[in-house]
Amino acid sequence: MPPEPDRSRSGLGDAEDHRAAGRVVVIGSLNVDSTSYVDAFPAPGETILARGFEVALGGKGANQAVAAHVAGARVEFVACLGDDASGAFACDTLERLGLSIAAVRRIPNASTGVAQITVAESGENTIIVTSGANLALTPVLIDAERERIAAATVVLTQGELAVATIEHLALVSNELGARFVLNLAPPAPVAAEALGVADPLVLNEHEARAVGIGTDAPGSTNLDEWRALAASAVGAVARSVVVTLGAAGAVAADAGGSWAAPAPRVTAVDTTGAGDGFTGTLAAFLAEGRPLPEALDLAVAAGALAVQARGTVDSYAPRVEVLAAAGVADRASAS
Numbered sequence: 001m002p003p004e005p006d007r008s009r010s011g012l013g014d015a016e017d018h019r020a021a022g023r024v025v026v027i028g029s030l031n032v033d034s035t036s037y038v039d040a041f042p043a044p045g046e047t048i049l050a051r052g053f054e055v056a057l058g059g060k061g062a063n064q065a066v067a068a069h070v071a072g073a074r075v076e077f078v079a080c081l082g083d084d085a086s087g088a089f090a091c092d093t094l095e096r097l098g099l100s101i102a103a104v105r106r107i108p109n110a111s112t113g114v115a116q117i118t119v120a121e122s123g124e125n126t127i128i129v130t131s132g133a134n135l136a137l138t139p140v141l142i143d144a145e146r147e148r149i150a151a152a153t154v155v156l157t158q159g160e161l162a163v164a165t166i167e168h169l170a171l172v173s174n175e176l177g178a179r180f181v182l183n184l185a186p187p188a189p190v191a192a193e194a195l196g197v198a199d200p201l202v203l204n205e206h207e208a209r210a211v212g213i214g215t216d217a218p219g220s221t222n223l224d225e226w227r228a229l230a231a232s233a234v235g236a237v238a239r240s241v242v243v244t245l246g247a248a249g250a251v252a253a254d255a256g257g258s259w260a261a262p263a264p265r266v267t268a269v270d271t272t273g274a275g276d277g278f279t280g281t282l283a284a285f286l287a288e289g290r291p292l293p294e295a296l297d298l299a300v301a302a303g304a305l306a307v308q309a310r311g312t313v314d315s316y317a318p319r320v321e322v323l324a325a326a327g328v329a330d331r332a333s334a335s
């Protein structure tokens with residue numbers, strides 16, 4: 001197996017040159033991930049020995065914020081952490097990766113969110129999240145961030161926040177004219193009105209079925225069939241829709257058309273956080289004015305690069321590598 005790329009010091013490449021390109025405000029979750037690397041997942045009741053163990057920054061919000069930053073967006077990250085050692089570790093890591101912690105709140109007597117992750121030799125994972133301080137990110141805090149939301153090009157959140165918070169953020173973003181991108185991972189019972197302003201609503205195939213897109217679609221449904229399903233949900237479920245399909249690639253649809261982006265064939269080492277790499281990259285390139293099909297190609301390239309290295313934020317490739325992998329020319333603004 002070829003050696004994994006070392007991105008642990010975040011290697012931004014020329015991303016700094018593009019900071020003015022798009023302002024992405026991520027209002028989302030943060031966890032500290034405890035990951036065990038095993039040959040195969042244990043069966044219920046079974047005890048197995050891991051081959052390795054890592055503690056690292058995680059949470060879909062933090063991962064997506066880092067991915068958007070590495071892709072070249074100007075990122076502001078709003079999150080709630082505990083006042084514990086994990087919260088201190090998370091703040092240090094965010095700063096090491098070049099993100100501001102100005103909008104990260106430490107909640108007294110709360111525990112930082114944690115995720116217990118198992119990664120098998122196949123690269124697949126299982127994840128259990130204990131939300132902790134993430135649930136302190138309430139609609140009241142969304143109102144406290146109205147100025148930041150109004151100044152955003154894109155506002156991005158995930159299904160790891162409380163449903164009432166996601167719904168309020170959707171409506172406030174829409175009211176203030178920011179493009180609202182919702183990654184409904186994990187699936188959550190968000191009201192149709194809030195889903196309806198998502199542009200795009202980003203889902204994997206299981207999450208898509210949970211919101212009624214391709215509910216009866218068998219596992220064998222191909223990329224082009226998913227493209228048609230995404231197209232049928234435009235206007236009915238969300239303003240635009242993106243469905244990720246793992247190693248097959250992803251599809252997108254908006255009022256102007258629908259597109260399929262096959263993923264390159266790669267050897268997956270660790271799929272953890274690859275969907276977040278995809279979503280953060282998508283948000284970053286949408287924020288700099290790239291059309292949806294181009295942002296889709298770039299996000300698929302970013303996801304394919306991320307699965308080739310271990311971990312979440314340390315697996316995200318810099319902008320220059322993502323552009324090269326997607327065969328897309330660089331420019332600070334495509335609008």
Ligand code: RIB
Pocket residue numbers: 031032033057058059060063114115127129160272273274275276312
């Ligand atoms: O998508 C991967 C992430 O899911 C992990 O970092 C974990 O914290 C959970 O939020």
